[in-house]
Amino acid sequence: MKTFATACLAVLLTLPAAALAAPKKGGKPQASRLVPVVLRTEKGDIEIELDEARAPKTVRNFLMYLDAGLYEGGVFHRTVTPDNQPNSPVKIEVIQAGINPARQFEDKGPIPLERTKDTGLKHVDGVLSMARDTPDTATSDFFICLGDQPELDFGGKRNPDGQGFAAFGRVVKGMDVVRAIQQSPRTEQKLTPPIKILKAMRKQPTPKG
Template identity: 30%
Template sequence: MRNSNLSLFNKFVCHLTFISLCCFALASHAKEMYSNTTQATITTNFGIIELDLFKDRVPVTVANFIRYANEGFYNNTIFHRVIPNFMVQGGGFDQKMRRKPVSSPIKNEANSLIPNLRGTIAMARTNDPHSATSQFFINVKDNMQLNKSGHNAGYAVFGKVTKGLEIADKISKVATKSDGYMRDIPVDTIIIQSITITEPSSEPESPAPTAKQ
């Protein structure tokens, strides 16, 4: 009798485990289908880099990046500055190293609570804190010296890589050259073929209940 009860108990546990795994799989699938995060896909001749954008935390910066992307500005631009164990920078020059015309600069939304960690994407700028336009960089290591502090305006992080960070790592290690005042230019052109934006999708609402007749 005890063996029979034990067998029934084991079957019950196995059945419960199976149901739990199915529920977890369905929840994971639903999360993928109904993302609440704005995402960007950077397609390059080295591979694809996918990112989540911090739209709620740095709205001006993300809106600026999305506008350039949706206008096709980044299509066939390049990563023009790459430094191993630091970052890869692009989004401002075409394949002939000609600077592209840009819109007005945006305010610097650098935030000490959103640090320049490995895998984050941030706005490039000049020494003027509020000079960022189209150019961005992906950190391939933790770059704490770029964070906002009491004596540093910082560089505004506006997203993080979710897939393809190894592509940024690979880009950062290519052979480079100098051209006039510009350094760290890849010898072989690294093309940003496109940047596409995926806005959040919402789970369809269930139909409202109706009174039974």
């Protein structure tokens, strides 16, 4: 069993960022298959939409952890910037988060990799994607892309296996918070201290009238 720190390091050294590609009908995903979620962090709120229609297995996995309260008390623990990847020929920009460190023992089994060539999702600015080591090893850690990251898509060179990462949602509000987290104090790629997730929940629709 990997330690939390070791797992985070292995995951993010191969980590890509992901984004949503435009769907074929009308330019927008079907609203009924977009799941709104709010991550309330120490730096502010990040509102996201999960694309259940195109990445169903990955979204169900994320919501399993969310609904169990495991992201509450979780942390953004890693930041990847242009200047802190000296050993990586292919540079990316992402921030990575995981479940509450005190509840790591509740991490579930790994899920199948939903490749971008199959989902049609791309690692663009604001996309959420799952951190992993080898294919089919993602569990609960996820990352958010800052800027477009095509090397994280299927066929990209960030991960030597070329399989890319599983994009499954996007930030719809709060990219200023994402950037603030990325620029927070760090030691190499480790955020020091990590940025806490105070609350993680499905967003309730605003009442009309």
